[in-house]
Amino acid sequence: MAQDNVIAADALQMEREWKLPDRGTIGVIFLIITETALFTMFVAADLIYIGKSLTGPYPKDVLEMPIIATVCLLSSSGTIVFAEHALRRNDLGKFKIWWLVTILLGLYFLYATGAEWHKLIYEDHLTIATNLFGTTFYSLVGLHASHVVVGMTFLLIVFITTIFGFPIQTQERRVKFLSWYWHFFDWVWVIVFTVVYILPLKVF
Amino acid sequence: MASIDYPLEHPKAEALTPEFSFSESLYKWVATVDHKRLGLMYVVSALVFLVIAGIMASVIRMQLAFPLNHVVGPDTFNRLFTMHGTTMVFLVGMPMVAGFSVYLIPLMIGTRDMAFPRLNAFGFWIFLLGGCLLYFSYIGGGGLSGDGSAPDVGWFAYAPLTEKAFSRGAATDYWALGVLLSGVGSIVTALNVIATTFCMRCPGMTLSRMPMFVWVMLIDAWLVLVALPPLSAAQIMLELDRHLGANFFDTQAGGSAVLWQHLFWIFGHPEVYILIFPAFAILSEVIPVFSRKPLFGRPAMVGAVTAIGFISLGVWAHHMFAIGMTSWSNTFFAASSMLVGVPTGIKIFNWTATMYGGKLRMQTPLLFCIAFLLQFLVAGLTGIMLAVAPFDWQLHDSYFVVAHFHFTLVGGLVFGLFAGMYYWFPKVSGKMLDEKLGKWHFWLFCIGFNMTFLTLHFAGFLGMPRRIYTYYPGRGWDAINLIASLGVIPQAAGILCFVWNIIRSSLRGIPAGDDPWDAWTLEWATTSPPPEYNFEKLPVVRSSRPLWDLKHPQDPDWKYE
Amino acid sequence: MFAHALNAYLQVQVPGVAERRITDIFKPMGTPGYAEREAALFTIGVTAVIFVVVAGLIVYTVWRFRRRPSDDSAQEPPQVYGSNQIEAAWTIIPILIVFVLIGVSARVIAGVENASPPPKALKVRLIGHQWWWEVQYPDYGIVTANEIHVPATPDGQRATYLELTSVDVIHSFWIPELAGKTDLIPNRVNYAWIDPRVPGVYVGNCAEYCGTQHAQMLLRVIADTPENFKTWTEQQQRPAENDPQVSDARNVFGSLACVNCHDIRGTPSVGKFGPDLTHLMSRRTLAAGVLVNDTKNLRAWVDDPQKAKPGCLMPSMKLNDQQLEQVVSYLQSLK
Numbered sequence A: 001m002a003q004d005n006v007i008a009a010d011a012l013q014m015e016r017e018w019k020l021p022d023r024g025t026i027g028v029i030f031l032i033i034t035e036t037a038l039f040t041m042f043v044a045a046d047l048i049y050i051g052k053s054l055t056g057p058y059p060k061d062v063l064e065m066p067i068i069a070t071v072c073l074l075s076s077s078g079t080i081v082f083a084e085h086a087l088r089r090n091d092l093g094k095f096k097i098w099w100l101v102t103i104l105l106g107l108y109f110l111y112a113t114g115a116e117w118h119k120l121i122y123e124d125h126l127t128i129a130t131n132l133f134g135t136t137f138y139s140l141v142g143l144h145a146s147h148v149v150v151g152m153t154f155l156l157i158v159f160i161t162t163i164f165g166f167p168i169q170t171q172e173r174r175v176k177f178l179s180w181y182w183h184f185f186d187w188v189w190v191i192v193f194t195v196v197y198i199l200p201l202k203v204f
Numbered sequence B: 001m002a003s004i005d006y007p008l009e010h011p012k013a014e015a016l017t018p019e020f021s022f023s024e025s026l027y028k029w030v031a032t033v034d035h036k037r038l039g040l041m042y043v044v045s046a047l048v049f050l051v052i053a054g055i056m057a058s059v060i061r062m063q064l065a066f067p068l069n070h071v072v073g074p075d076t077f078n079r080l081f082t083m084h085g086t087t088m089v090f091l092v093g094m095p096m097v098a099g100f101s102v103y104l105i106p107l108m109i110g111t112r113d114m115a116f117p118r119l120n121a122f123g124f125w126i127f128l129l130g131g132c133l134l135y136f137s138y139i140g141g142g143g144l145s146g147d148g149s150a151p152d153v154g155w156f157a158y159a160p161l162t163e164k165a166f167s168r169g170a171a172t173d174y175w176a177l178g179v180l181l182s183g184v185g186s187i188v189t190a191l192n193v194i195a196t197t198f199c200m201r202c203p204g205m206t207l208s209r210m211p212m213f214v215w216v217m218l219i220d221a222w223l224v225l226v227a228l229p230p231l232s233a234a235q236i237m238l239e240l241d242r243h244l245g246a247n248f249f250d251t252q253a254g255g256s257a258v259l260w261q262h263l264f265w266i267f268g269h270p271e272v273y274i275l276i277f278p279a280f281a282i283l284s285e286v287i288p289v290f291s292r293k294p295l296f297g298r299p300a301m302v303g304a305v306t307a308i309g310f311i312s313l314g315v316w317a318h319h320m321f322a323i324g325m326t327s328w329s330n331t332f333f334a335a336s337s338m339l340v341g342v343p344t345g346i347k348i349f350n351w352t353a354t355m356y357g358g359k360l361r362m363q364t365p366l367l368f369c370i371a372f373l374l375q376f377l378v379a380g381l382t383g384i385m386l387a388v389a390p391f392d393w394q395l396h397d398s399y400f401v402v403a404h405f406h407f408t409l410v411g412g413l414v415f416g417l418f419a420g421m422y423y424w425f426p427k428v429s430g431k432m433l434d435e436k437l438g439k440w441h442f443w444l445f446c447i448g449f450n451m452t453f454l455t456l457h458f459a460g461f462l463g464m465p466r467r468i469y470t471y472y473p474g475r476g477w478d479a480i481n482l483i484a485s486l487g488v489i490p491q492a493a494g495i496l497c498f499v500w501n502i503i504r505s506s507l508r509g510i511p512a513g514d515d516p517w518d519a520w521t522l523e524w525a526t527t528s529p530p531p532e533y534n535f536e537k538l539p540v541v542r543s544s545r546p547l548w549d550l551k552h553p554q555d556p557d558w559k560y561e
Numbered sequence C: 001m002f003a004h005a006l007n008a009y010l011q012v013q014v015p016g017v018a019e020r021r022i023t024d025i026f027k028p029m030g031t032p033g034y035a036e037r038e039a040a041l042f043t044i045g046v047t048a049v050i051f052v053v054v055a056g057l058i059v060y061t062v063w064r065f066r067r068r069p070s071d072d073s074a075q076e077p078p079q080v081y082g083s084n085q086i087e088a089a090w091t092i093i094p095i096l097i098v099f100v101l102i103g104v105s106a107r108v109i110a111g112v113e114n115a116s117p118p119p120k121a122l123k124v125r126l127i128g129h130q131w132w133w134e135v136q137y138p139d140y141g142i143v144t145a146n147e148i149h150v151p152a153t154p155d156g157q158r159a160t161y162l163e164l165t166s167v168d169v170i171h172s173f174w175i176p177e178l179a180g181k182t183d184l185i186p187n188r189v190n191y192a193w194i195d196p197r198v199p200g201v202y203v204g205n206c207a208e209y210c211g212t213q214h215a216q217m218l219l220r221v222i223a224d225t226p227e228n229f230k231t232w233t234e235q236q237q238r239p240a241e242n243d244p245q246v247s248d249a250r251n252v253f254g255s256l257a258c259v260n261c262h263d264i265r266g267t268p269s270v271g272k273f274g275p276d277l278t279h280l281m282s283r284r285t286l287a288a289g290v291l292v293n294d295t296k297n298l299r300a301w302v303d304d305p306q307k308a309k310p311g312c313l314m315p316s317m318k319l320n321d322q323q324l325e326q327v328v329s330y331l332q333s334l335k
Ligand code: HEA
Pocket: B156, B272, B273, B275, B276, B318, B319, B337, B338, B340, B341, B342, B344, B345, B346, B348, B376, B377, B379, B380, B381, B382, B383, B384, B386, B387, B388, B392, B395, B396, B397, B401, B404, B405, B408, B409, B412, B413, C050, C054, C093, C094, C095, C097, C098
């Protein structure tokens, strides 16, 4: 049929211009949206319960600002970008170095969290069951830390496969998504840090 | 209509149906990542759960048929309505959302599968695991102490009733974990739907040409992504309370009982729109085809669902008018709730306008749509009454609310789903459903449903609270409850007609052909049932009704776009 | 604000009924209920009009445009894609309607919620328990259960202000003829008020699911005439009756575990877990409205509470017949 030819010719032309977003990109963006919703609820619960503990220990008695850990985590956002750039320039050596630095910074952050919890539990006797401060503190910081652990696992997988000569260039997309995810949890940490450490210590 | 086979060259029929042994075909189902098989599995599991929860509802109605009746005791009754509500919402409604989306979206946007096929399979199995876990509570719910069985905390599980102090055993844990897992399934499926609609459309299928069904399910998926995490958060907090001794909802330790309500309804209200959207989506396909006219005001329809999606995030506290909020909060939430009525009204009007001036083919799918329109109108207007906070102080937690939400969920959602199933069954199975049985199904279910739930509004006016396992005679509730209970009989008969219709028609129904309804969207351009790869050659479209263009080359839609 | 209109409305009511068991929310006997009824009737009126118009439109469309056998099936109807004017109309009109409804709601919300107590208001503290109500009158030093005595107040000047809270889970206060619901929430105090205009017994249920026996957590508001209310308070303020005729029975009671859960003022029985029994016989019902308070029911209740109210938190005390007789006779002396 004549009409069919028209459509077909037209179709070819359209097919050439037909471009859609990358599904990985869309997937990660919306994953981050839904994670944001999850964190928002925990942050809200934390805000509601600031200063509502019936018994001590209270934040001002036991909390110390984890400044170094924070600096490490935030700077890892920078180093992962350097790694990404190196990869884009095909500079595998630089990529490995920056990637390793990111991993180390992340690991230090996790170590600092662990040390903080150890001190709180064994020296200050603050557990999740002690009071509302303990409840909100461990659940929010723990939720964030558990996401860092997940991110860390992926960072390590990428690192190990690279070391063993896996052609990391084919992974460029995954590295990009991993870095988005990592940035996201850095930003979440900024919020967690504000509501857990700054507000109760400085404001209330 | 010679060229319906566009754009597919039909593969040979034998090539489609090779013989498999039972274990081979079982393996094919279990290990499948094909969106059509997963979609079917979703819908079939949802139907199984619908019958289970429907039987529970029947027992509830038996118990309430007479005052001081003794069919079941208080504990059993409380478990029945908890499991009935939870099952209906999370194991019937949600998998129906997922099932219809993953089956139809790839076909409608002219592609071969979802964006993440394996994630799709994961979503289904984790949903099923969640459902099984919830039902395992009947065996394991007693926990180590052995008392208790299924959860008895109501489908919204208000704290502190769910705390260890008031809910011993493991029943509430099964509730929280089962629902949490099925929620994870819904979230990954929603991610998948979004990625599919954004990234997998066939050439020419711009967003503005996407079928209305896909649009509505896209917004629905977005709503799932933002609305389900609050529920997950609440359930995680609850489990922290129950197992690690945290104090989120422990009022003795200063925790707040209201926090749970906020978290739950921040999820719960958008959830009810998540549940009704598939029905909106189905109506937007069925009504035009059976009226032989395009959907009236397409852009406004897209705008309306989007508006509903956004506004519904800001109305949650209308479930909490009785908790003693300030008059400002009450007014705010009353106002925002009523505002949802505006875009919803637009939808109802546009569907009616679509029918107006058409040539309505009064077949079963359209009958269900028309009943939907009338019943959902009642449901929405009773919703408006509930949104008037002072009126709600009287109606809250009474049978009026039960009537309202069964009008939305049964009179709306379930009727919409039935319309969809009659409409797409020929595509899925290659066979037509029987029209006569379909009419029986429709009339029985419609009459039974109205018998049960129209009457229950009046029980609410007479002060009957919900979730009571028994009541005393002489309060004016007896006749109402008896009629309501009798209404279950035609409803069950209707559903039996449906089940029988499906079984009989799949075995020896009339072959449907590719396009039995003379429809306009791409799923009708492939064979029935579609081959594994959907389309041999990816179609190319130029308007929102590609098959109309093809069937009416002198007057195609794209000329007007 | 609504008091004046209510008075006019009550003119046509027949007052003086003993127990009003039909709790029709459209026949209110107090100001909050009346205000809520006003909002309700207005809303029902508006929605009814919307229903008639829209349903009429749908039914007309279906009827008028249904396909008839005579229709030429190959001929498609004219393809209409939309119309901006019509769509604008059915967007704007609903918005206007909604604004009217918001205005009415806001007015009634404020009228009920922000009403300030009249100077002579009575203060009552209502505390929810699984599955009964504790009623305290802080100004009178009275503690009772399940039945709230208040003065009927034909002019609304002796309204009762309720302070609502709970010791366990969430319950909800609801006397349909007097006022809508307000929840009793642990670790939080809510307020509600009622002003029954005519004497009578107003019944209601706990309206928030609170566990096994939520269904049988009934509540009665007994609106007395001012004189009767005065007599009632005076009688309740007295310590427990110390009838010498039942001193044996009293000793039996004192030796049982009942004292761990029940308070009888002026005796060693000081438990707080169950209802105060000091003036048990002044109550019409037992166990939150489940049983009429007569000898037979009282005996049955003390013998095995789980029979009348399965799952309730009072255990069966496994008393022998003699103990049972004596406990019941002692309880019956608690006038
Ligand atoms: C599919 C599900 C669904 C849908 C779509 C709705 C839709 C609406 N619901 Fe409903 N609702 C539930 C499911 C649903 N609801 C459930 C499950 C519960 C109980 C949960 C529980 O407690 O267990 C509930 C409870 C519930 C409450 C709380 C009651 C209480 O517990 O006290 C309220 C209060 O405001 C409410 C309001 C509304 C409103 C305003 C709408 C609106 O969206 C309706 C909008 C539609 C229309 C208004 C009709 C069409 C419009 C027109 C014809 C235009 C003209 C109209 C006007 C100008 C008004 N609902």
